[in-house]
Amino acid sequence: xxxxxxxxxxxxxxxxxxxxxSPAWAQTDELPFDGPYVGVSIGGALxxxxxxxxxxxxxxxxxxxGDTITTAAGANAFAPGFCGGxxxxxxxxxxxxxxxxxxxxxxxxxxxxxxxxxxxxxxxxFGKADIRDSVSAFSVTPASYxxxxxxxxxxxxxxxxxxxxxxxxxxxxxGFSWGRVxxxxxTTNTVNVFTGNGNSTATGYNVGGGIQHKLSRAISVGVEYLxxxxxxxxxxLRVSSGPSTPPTNAFIQGNAQGTDFARxxxxxxxxxxxxxxxxxx
Numbered sequence: 001x002x003x004x005x006x007x008x009x010x011x012x013x014x015x016x017x018x019x020x021x022s023p024a025w026a027q028t029d030e031l032p033f034d035g036p037y038v039g040v041s042i043g044g045a046l047x048x049x050x051x052x053x054x055x056x057x058x059x060x061x062x063x064x065x066g067d068t069i070t071t072a073a074g075a076n077a078f079a080p081g082f083c084g085g086x087x088x089x090x091x092x093x094x095x096x097x098x099x100x101x102x103x104x105x106x107x108x109x110x111x112x113x114x115x116x117x118x119x120x121x122x123x124x125x126f127g128k129a130d131i132r133d134s135v136s137a138f139s140v141t142p143a144s145y146x147x148x149x150x151x152x153x154x155x156x157x158x159x160x161x162x163x164x165x166x167x168x169x170x171x172x173x174x175g176f177s178w179g180r181v182x183x184x185x186x187t188t189n190t191v192n193v194f195t196g197n198g199n200s201t202a203t204g205y206n207v208g209g210g211i212q213h214k215l216s217r218a219i220s221v222g223v224e225y226l227x228x229x230x231x232x233x234x235x236x237l238r239v240s241s242g243p244s245t246p247p248t249n250a251f252i253q254g255n256a257q258g259t260d261f262a263r264x265x266x267x268x269x270x271x272x273x274x275x276x277x278x279x280x281x
Contacts, residue, residue, distance in 0.1 A: 034114040043274025045104040045129040050084025059254030080138035087136035087144035090188040102130030104272040126155040154179035167214035174207040200234035233266035
């Protein structure tokens, strides 16, 4: 299912449930957004453009990235360049696949305090944004090298505050986010050996807002937008010698132990638009 369809379904579902709310429900609670609640959300997650992303190299293993990998003749071994996606072939002419956008799902629990029309609260959320982000490099060999990361699961701790118009709450939200990131690597290079440190934990922040509407004293629905920015700079890939690696191999010229790879873009950013369903106690 296309991401645009997922987003449209999320908005239509929330809007439809709000429209279907019974006008006969008598609001006897003067503070409808006060107390603990649990809920779920579902929608779509979208990433921004990776234009300008590349792979950085630490040629002499001194911990500083930005070195140029050179051939035995002294030329730039990665002169063919980079792309913000997963390489289709071993050369730039083959193009790259776009990053994957997908479903965003989460469960949540929180507590609101309503003072007059003003509502303030806190919430915790755990779920998964089904997104994948890749970057590829092309060498003169020719060969391609692709670093890929995707969220295994993620969560947030946030505050929210807003203004209640009767049974409808308009609010803003923001706080701390974290994600467990699964890192993988693919290459057409069959000469070197590649080792990495697998999964990593990324942390950052979230900010957004939404509308929540009470269908009954306990049940409410809504639509929410959330922007998440995670700092993801732990993954390193070591390229070293293999049984058939010649002594002139570009990756072992700066240090016999090999060369380290890292992504130039250390931020994992995405936006989510989702429908929410909440049960208050």
